[in-house]
Amino acid sequence: MAGDYVVGCKHCEEAFVKASFAVDDFEIIDLTPSPASTIEDKEWWRRYLEEGYNLLLEGPPGEGKSRMAYQIADQLVSEGWEAIYIDGGPHVGAKDLLGGVSIRGGSTTYRPGLLLKAFMQAEKGQKVVVVIDELPRIPVREQGILVASLFPKWIGGKRVFTLSVPELGRTFFAPAENLWFIATGNLGEGYVNSALSDKALEERFASETIKMSLNQVQTLLTELVVKRGFSPSLAQKLVKVREKMEKAYAEGAVATFLSYRQLERAVKLARKEEEVPQLLVKYYSRDIEERAVLEKALQGVFT
Ligand SMILES: Nc1ncnc2c1ncn2[C@@H]1O[C@H](COP(=O)(O)OP(=O)(O)OP(=O)(O)O)[C@@H](O)[C@H]1O
Ligand SMILES: [Mg+2]
Known part of the structure; x- marks a missing residue:
């Protein structure tokens, strides 16, 4: 039986872990x-x-x-x-x-x-x-x-x-x-x-x-930072930054919305937790003035 091969097969198990990780990744959260x-x-x-x-x-x-x-x-x-x-x-x-x-x-x-x-x-x-x-x-x-x-x-x-x-x-x-x-x-x-x-x-x-609520961003980021072995407080800080940037966007101070994708990317690509803020700036926008607004928001939260 096909199932017999799966038991005790290290590679199969690895593949299964990878597969279930991918499935997790696509879980409907909100x-x-x-x-x-x-x-x-x-x-x-x-x-x-x-x-x-x-x-x-x-x-x-x-x-x-x-x-x-x-x-x-x-x-x-x-x-x-x-x-x-x-x-x-x-x-x-x-x-x-x-x-x-x-x-x-x-x-x-x-x-x-x-x-x-x-x-x-x-x-x-x-x-x-x-x-x-x-x-x-x-x-x-x-x-x-x-x-x-x-x-x-x-x-x-x-x-x-x-x-x-x-x-x-x-x-x-x-x-x-x-x-x-x-x-x-x-x-x-x-x-x-x-x-x-x-x-x-x-x-x-x-x-x-469709725009994620802060609650939803919080839930998703918390899950992500924990998966990466970073501290849950990182997610909280990023949510605060998102909140500030939402305000800046609403007031017209920036034309680029700080998206969930950008937050996700910074968390996923950082080699260590401390790198997240600078990666976020890097991926946020090409516009220097917009970046300055984000840097200010980050400073307020991360120091
Ligand atoms: N419910 C969710 N749970 C986990 N991750 C999510 C969820 N919704 C979106 N994401 C992640 O956020 C990122 C952006 O999602 P998606 O590509 O669907 O956005 P979009 O609004 O279609 O963007 P675009 O306008 O650029 O096409 C993706 O990496 C996606 O996996
Ligand atoms: Mg799309």
């Missing part, structure tokens, strides 16, 4: 977005699904939007849904969404794109969640395809999504309850490709701002 952080409900996102609104997770970089989108999809997959993932970016073309003709061994076949696959599955009765990471980075033309297909229409007394595929000369109809779209993006001023192609696409989503 899926509550900060504006609603007082809400106990960890499955806050379910009302968007139940009310039939596509969900757009927006907010500053490095605060967990993508991870949250994937975790929500994971949860649905565990309930029998299928998940389809689209990585947004300038490389996304109509062919990636709708598909195209391909020639294989002399015969031509139509290979459906990711969006069409979702529709075909949903048409058949399968529930499908489509995760579109970095939606605003998708080119305007392809955003146009989404505008057309992401809003349910009433046809024959039923709510359906429709997708027209000109190359096939066919429109696909998917019952609205079988399809759900979750997207992520940094919207607003100061972000590259920060715009959705038009207001209509924005309206196809209900949006939720």
Whole structure:
């Protein structure tokens, strides 16, 4: 039996330890977005699904939007849904969404794109969640395809999504309850490709701002510093720094949000605890004035 080999196999055990570490790393710790952080409900996102609104997770970089989108999809997959993932970016073309003709061994076949696959599955009765990471980075033309297909229409007394595929000369109809779209993006001023192609696409989503609460940052950092063998007080200090920088950001003193990703990176890459503050400055921003604000915040907390 395969299991027999695992017992007493040192490498297997090591591999298992590594694997479980990775699994730990992806544990859902808190899926509550900060504006609603007082809400106990960890499955806050379910009302968007139940009310039939596509969900757009927006907010500053490095605060967990993508991870949250994937975790929500994971949860649905565990309930029998299928998940389809689209990585947004300038490389996304109509062919990636709708598909195209391909020639294989002399015969031509139509290979459906990711969006069409979702529709075909949903048409058949399968529930499908489509995760579109970095939606605003998708080119305007392809955003146009989404505008057309992401809003349910009433046809024959039923709510359906429709997708027209000109190359096939066919429109696909998917019952609205079988399809759900979750997207992520940094919207607003100061972000590259920060715009959705038009207001209509924005309206196809209900949006939720994702920014970790101080509590959540505290929980995650504490776990991280303990894993690294650093003292738990380091996490507390970093939370204070984050708090100060949040204030500086709100007041407009800095344009760069001190993200959870930056905090995480400094803790993970420091060879010793004392290195964390300087690494944080290093990874925070290229702007000298912004760095000075962070240095001041660090001095106030670390001395
Ligand atoms: N719940 C969580 N538990 C542990 N780590 C988390 C959690 N959420 C986010 N992180 C970590 O924070 C970092 C940023 O997360 P993520 O990439 O999802 O952010 P994002 O908002 O999508 O950023 P971007 O706007 O740059 O795409 C990652 O290293 C991720 O692993
Ligand atoms: Mg992301």
